[in-house]
Amino acid sequence: MIILGYIFIGIGAFFYFLGGLGILRMPDVYNRLQAGTKATTLGSFSVILGVGFVNMDYLPKALLIIAFIALTNPVGSSVLARAAYLIGIKPTAKTKVDECKGGDEI
Amino acid sequence: MNVLNYIYFILVGFGVLFSFLRMLLGPTSADRLAALDTLNVVLTGTIVFLALVFKNGLYLDIALVYGLLSFVETVLIARYLEGKK
Numbered sequence: 471m472i473i474l475g476y477i478f479i480g481i482g483a484f485f486y487f488l489g490g491l492g493i494l495r496m497p498d499v500y501n502r503l504q505a506g507t508k509a510t511t512l513g514s515f516s517v518i519l520g521v522g523f524v525n526m527d528y529l530p531k532a533l534l535i536i537a538f539i540a541l542t543n544p545v546g547s548s549v550l551a552r553a554a555y556l557i558g559i560k561p562t563a564k565t566k567v568d569e570c571k572g573g574d575e576i
Numbered sequence: 577m578n579v580l581n582y583i584y585f586i587l588v589g590f591g592v593l594f595s596f597l598r599m600l601l602g603p604t605s606a607d608r609l610a611a612l613d614t615l616n617v618v619l620t621g622t623i624v625f626l627a628l629v630f631k632n633g634l635y636l637d638i639a640l641v642y643g644l645l646s647f648v649e650t651v652l653i654a655r656y657l658e659g660k661k
Contacts, residue, residue: 482621483583483587486588486618486621487588487590489591490590490591490594490595491590491591493595493610493614494597494598499604502598503610506613510618510621513618513621514617514621517624517625518624521625524628525628528627535636535643538644539617545647546613546654549650549651550606550610550613552654552658553655557658
């Protein structure tokens, strides 16, 4: 069980690394939000579940923190994307379809 | 299990470094806030991992409170940016 927990922690650390790389490399703010939020949400699930597996005393609080992150992280990302759209930040030039304006081709 | 701690902290350190670079040179405020959101979630997971390193269960409570405050911070700054135009 301890080995399984450390495997989960290693997968989570790799996803944290990928989240930082996506934040640095993606072209505009919407792509950056998607890369950062999705990768770090999965990485957090994996790391916290791994800590709960290595030490079984920490498992109930670890599950509580997982449920909390699953509820709050997409809400924060959605609010931030909406704010970025409403203040008029342009997406990158390769964007084909804007669904908020009816889905027609730009 | 000492080598695994070093592997974890090297990988997470590169992730934190990349998002910190984006926070320094992001063109708009929304980019900086997106990098800050990512950084907060990474730090929440790292505080939970510190409970395992230092063998102290109190770090889980700290991680829970830190996650709550970081969520409030993200929503508050996003609403402020939205109202500013």
